[in-house]
Amino acid sequence: MRETSLRRVYAPVVTPFKPNLEVDLLSFQEHCKWLVDQGAGLAIFGTNSEANSISPHERSQALRALLDAGINPKNIMVGSGTCSIPETVQLTREAVENHCEGALILPPYFYKNISDDGLYDYFARVIDAVGSDELRIYLYHIPQFTGVPITPGVVERLLKSYPKIIAGIKDSSGDWSNTEQFLSRFPGIDIFPSSEALLEKALPLGAAGCISATANVQPKAIASAIGAYGTTAYPQRQRTISAVRKVVQDYPMVGALKRIVAQRTGEKTWAAVRPPLTPLQDEPAGRLMRELAAAGFQGA
């Protein structure tokens, strides 16, 4: 259950790689510290983090690096969903043992045409195996990647069985009618749309904020728009963050975000992605920067 009405923005943190494509832990620490300083929470190991291209072992090391850097685990939501129960349990347990704010869990995404019974049972077994009252789960609904929607029926059953553990939903479907349904049916938990452009429609209905890829590049602007909600300063701030979002989402997201971070930090290696993704090339990257400037993007 939501214990606070604080609204917030999380960045699904992009993951930097060295030229040999190993995770660059130093750059990861620095980007995360910067995001927290700018007022964003960290949703590490999400889709735009290339989490599924990173092994569980590498994810453990990267989480450890953030804690070693002195980042408060209460600022960290850990993406811990894999296709298998044992791996999901291991990663979720790690989030709990390190007192992270929560675990953001994908449904198992290999099989298709999964029944509600099977999906409920998957989450229930993960929760039972982790076996901690401190566990807080955010369900990660992104059917265009997983092919496995987290249906309202499954959410309802999980909430009934585990009212304290099911803390929220990240709705990355991009389907507003679905987000609206989550907001109206589950007012007791945190519902996060996946784009700051949706805040305008979602905040009046009780959304908890957003978990948005583009929070990697405009965290402060999003946080200050959320902070101004209900005041006369809000509309203009919302317009600016929506305009920036609109520019970036026309590009392949991960490649584009990494190019923008590379520009901010001056570290060119930030542009690297792991296959099967491909980096954004120079020509579209140049166009992206020009369009961002025209949209009023300030650099953060």
Added chain:
Amino acid sequence: MRETSLRRVYAPVVTPFKPNLEVDLLSFQEHCKWLVDQGAGLAIFGTNSEANSISPHERSQALRALLDAGINPKNIMVGSGTCSIPETVQLTREAVENHCEGALILPPYFYKNISDDGLYDYFARVIDAVGSDELRIYLYHIPQFTGVPITPGVVERLLKSYPKIIAGIKDSSGDWSNTEQFLSRFPGIDIFPSSEALLEKALPLGAAGCISATANVQPKAIASAIGAYGTTAYPQRQRTISAVRKVVQDYPMVGALKRIVAQRTGEKTWAAVRPPLTPLQDEPAGRLMRELAAAGFQGA
């Protein structure tokens, strides 16, 4: 490159679980020994093995169990594809180090709309990282689950770069025109359709046999149909195996196969599956057995 014209059948081996859903290594050894005795090769850790519901660590233990049971690694094709390069490299390397017949590799299946460049680069990096001339890769095309088709363009580029390493394709698309295209464009490698019912069309075009889920339950019948190809005994044998296949494929495949193995071995725990899959219930299982008997299924 194919060095033999021997045609063969592989069973994508179903994986038994104990009541607590741990992998049941003893039952796994026994089922695999039985399959080999019946004339089938073992394609372990495929879709119908629930491989994606089993952690890499559990997969290593299960492979080790087969080798400990004295099964010739040349009878084993190891499913080693995950979404991440490090894990795929680790599992593939294990197959090579244990002198297995080959590695059956899924494309990374989380992201969608993957470019041919990105997919080629993924496989190339895996091959380069494993770094062994003994590596033999079978590409696993099953777009209805992965959302990432292995296109003829990618196969062509991989064959050009790694002519000795790319050994074949398992085409589980169920799209005959695609199988036909693979057979005609890549005559130098082993093309396996995913159903014994397709042997009739595929063998005349040079297919290497089949890797079929239902080989878990009728391995000998499939092997003897393949063995009789070109003789007067073939048509009747083909009709029988196709009829059995037709019955089973109307049921949820993994649940149905496990029920049939449970019946053969007398071990009821064989019926267990890992969530998000659900076991086949008693009523449809009873119907399945009656339909199988009517189709002439002999029990093996």
